[in-house]
Amino acid sequence: xxxxVSALQAVRSAGGxxxxxIRADFPILDLKVNGKPLVFLDNAASSQMPRPVIERLExxxxxxxxxxxxxxxxxxxxxxxxxxxxxxxxxxxxxxxxEREVIYTRGTTDSINLVMHGYGRxxxxxxxxxxxxxxxxxxxxxxxxxxxxxxxxxLRVIPCxxxxxxxxxxxxxxxxxxxxxxxxxxVSNALGTINPVxxxxxxxxxxxxxVLVDGAQAIPHMKVDVRDLDCDxxxxxxxxxxxxxxxxxxxxxxxxxxxxRPFEGGGDMILSVTFEKTTYNVIPHKFxxxxxxxxxxxxxxxxxxxxxGIGMERIAAHEHELIAYATGQFEKLDxxxxxxxxxxxxxxxxxxxKGVHPHDVGTILNxxxxxxxxxxxxxxxxxxRFGIPATARASFYLYNTxxxxxxxxxxxxxxxxxxx
Ligand SMILES: Cc1ncc(COP(=O)(O)O)c(C=O)c1O
Numbered sequence: 001x002x003x004x005v006s007a008l009q010a011v012r013s014a015g016g017x018x019x020x021x022i023r024a025d026f027p028i029l030d031l032k033v034n035g036k037p038l039v040f041l042d043n044a045a046s047s048q049m050p051r052p053v054i055e056r057l058e059x060x061x062x063x064x065x066x067x068x069x070x071x072x073x074x075x076x077x078x079x080x081x082x083x084x085x086x087x088x089x090x091x092x093x094x095x096x097x098x099e100r101e102v103i104y105t106r107g108t109t110d111s112i113n114l115v116m117h118g119y120g121r122x123x124x125x126x127x128x129x130x131x132x133x134x135x136x137x138x139x140x141x142x143x144x145x146x147x148x149x150x151x152x153x154x155l156r157v158i159p160c161x162x163x164x165x166x167x168x169x170x171x172x173x174x175x176x177x178x179x180x181x182x183x184x185x186x187v188s189n190a191l192g193t194i195n196p197v198x199x200x201x202x203x204x205x206x207x208x209x210x211v212l213v214d215g216a217q218a219i220p221h222m223k224v225d226v227r228d229l230d231c232d233x234x235x236x237x238x239x240x241x242x243x244x245x246x247x248x249x250x251x252x253x254x255x256x257x258x259x260x261r262p263f264e265g266g267g268d269m270i271l272s273v274t275f276e277k278t279t280y281n282v283i284p285h286k287f288x289x290x291x292x293x294x295x296x297x298x299x300x301x302x303x304x305x306x307x308x309g310i311g312m313e314r315i316a317a318h319e320h321e322l323i324a325y326a327t328g329q330f331e332k333l334d335x336x337x338x339x340x341x342x343x344x345x346x347x348x349x350x351x352x353x354k355g356v357h358p359h360d361v362g363t364i365l366n367x368x369x370x371x372x373x374x375x376x377x378x379x380x381x382x383x384x385r386f387g388i389p390a391t392a393r394a395s396f397y398l399y400n401t402x403x404x405x406x407x408x409x410x411x412x413x414x415x416x417x418x419x420x
Contacts, residue, residue, distance in 0.1 A: 017318050022310065023399045025050040036369030039404045044189050044217060044348055044395035045373050046239045049303075053242060056302035060295050068294055069268055069285075083294050086301025087284075093304045094234065095225040096251055103257070103284040104292055107248035108216040109139040111235035112183070114250055114287060115212055116143040118260035119233075120181065126152035128180040131204075133158040133166055134385050135188040135195070138378045140214045144183060158184070160385060164191040164340040171200065175207040182211040186218035190379040190393070191340025192323070192348030194218070198229050205230065210256065216240055220397070221319055221346055223312040226251050238296065242397075243303035247296035250287070257283045264289040307398075315398045319347035322396040326405045333412060339391050347396035350377075352388060353412060356419045361392040364418060365411045372408075 023029050028048045031038040040048060060082065066075035068083050091099045105111040120143075124130065130144050134157055141155075148155055156179075158171045166184075182204045186197050201211045210232035218224055220241035226234050233256070237248040252260075262269055262280055266289035271279040280286045307315065326349050330338055335354035353361050362374035373393045376383045383389060394408055 017314050019318065019399065019401055023401075025052065025306075026399055027051060027054075029399060033369040033371075034367050039368075039370040039407050041394040041396060041400065041404065041408060042371045042373045043220075043397035043400075044240070044377075044393065046245070047220065047242050047397050048399070049242055049244070050306050052306050053244075053299055053302045057244065057295055057299050060298050064298075065295070067291055079294055079298075082298045082301075083292075086297050086304075089301040089304050090249055093308065094219070094249075094251055095227045097227055098254055100283050101251055101254050101257065103250040103252065103287045104297055105235075105248045105250050105287075106246055106293075107237035107239070108137075108214060108235045111233075111248055111250035112139055112212065112214065113143050114263045115233050115235075115252070115260075116147050117263045118287070119210075119256065120144070120147045121150070122259070122261055124151055124153050124180045127178055128153045129156050129174075129176070129178045130154070131156045131158060131171070131174050131179060131182045131184075131209075133171075133184050133195070134160045134381055135164065135166065135191065135193060136183075136185055136379065136381070137189050137214065137216065138380070140183050140185060140212075141381070153180070157381075160193070163342050164188065164193045164382075165342045165344075166193075166195055166200075168196070168200070168203075172203055175204075175209065179207060179209050182209055183214070184211065185214040185216075186224070187215075187221070187346045187348075188340070188379070188382065189217045189348070190377040190382040190391070191342065191350055192345040192395075193340060193342040194222075194344040194346055196344075197231070201230055217346060217348070220307075221312075222316045232256055238300040238303060241303055242306065244293075244296040244299040246293045247300050249300075254283060257287070260287075262286050262289065266290045310398065318398060319396055319400075322400055322402065322405060323347040323349065325402055326394065326396070326408070329405060329409045330412075333409070333416075335416060336412060339386055339388065347400075349394045349396075350391040351393075351412075352391050353415055353419075356415055358390040358392045360419070361412070361415050364415045365392075365408070368407065368411045368414070370408055370411050 026048050064078045068080040091102045156174045204211045212233035213231045215236040219236040234251040239245040269289040339350040358374040375390050
């Protein structure tokens with residue numbers, strides 16, 4: 001750690017964002033990996049869990065667990081109240097107009113597939129068109145391709161420039177009378193680009209077209225207001241925002257959700273069943289068949305309480321400092337290319353080191369205790385756009401420090417020395 005970084009960090013702590021205190025909430029950050037302190041920079045894939053969320057899960061398992069929605073006994077009522085309370089917390093967090101517009105899913109992928117099955121299969125037909133962007137994660141491409149295959153519909157793709165910014169004029173030109181849905185990511189997981197989704201939603205609505213936003217990489221890092229965005233659907237996962245795996249959210253406007261078919265059939269999603277006819281439950285339960293991951297849902301509520309306790313704006317400001325500092329340091333490294341240089345960028349740094357395969361970069365960094373992700377990041381069309389098979393990607397979160405950026409830079413220098 002350089003002395004200038006120490007000074008900067010101290011000033012920041014004095015200003016109220018005490019990264020040391022935040023780090024103390026995350027037991028896993030005390031790990032040593034290969035004898036070195038863990039430097040965890042793989043947050044875009046999955047982030048770590050703070051002690052208040054771990055403790056909330058423990059409390060649930062040790063004193064509150066029973067199946068929900070079905071019992072009149074103490075534990076079932078306690079678990080139901082906690083699970084539905086977490087739904088209220090989510091609704092408030094994203095400023096959803098109504099709680100029933102918040103559907104629990106297994107994660108972003110599941111949320112998008114729910115819309116594909118429930119909305120796409122009912123309202124998108126032969127020769128209809130779905131607009132996606134060149135920056136999408138596979139989970140916002142493949143479900144739509146499957147729908148196109150089934151229905152004879154077509155995918156139209158918004159291109160991006162060399163910085164990784166979507167070309168909005170091209171986007172505007174993609175609409176026609178057959179356009180039935182826009183499905184775009186809020187933040188690119190591979191490049192970090194923050195897309196102007198509010199503006200893009202307004203454009204789509206001008207053509208009478210609904211919009212699904214993949215918010216997997218946005219919701220952990222910035223204040224998201226679905227009412228202000230006016231999105232029709234918004235999908236995200238808890239595990240990328242310090243929460244548990246196996247749970248996520250689909251927000252949808254009630255008038256659309258009410259028209260949609262359920263994705264899965266089973267218990268909890270019905271009002272009545274006879275062999276002649278089943279009447280579906282009201283939203284959101286119509287989309288929540290079977291016993292859900294109750295603990296994970298309650299954990300998601302605790303996660304939101306934790307993030308709000310720090311403040312989403314303050315988290316975003318901290319991450320902005322990290323990415324600005326990391327970008328400046330990487331620009332000084334000869335033979336290192338930053339992939340994704342959008343003006344509006346989240347704290348994601350994708351890069352390649354000349355003459356070194358990204359997997360080798362990742363392996364050598366791991367020797368120093370540094371966790372980065374290497375590969376195509378489930379976004380192969382992005383890699384194709386930039387003419388590369390893979391990158392190394394450092395992705396930062398609320399507990400990362402400028403000193404960890406320095407460790408990353410030193411690690412990359414070591415990679416270059418080994419391969420030099
Ligand atoms: C932009 C984006 N969309 C969707 C997903 C899929 O999320 P999950 O695997 O939690 O369903 C990811 C995960 O990396 C992502 O980054």
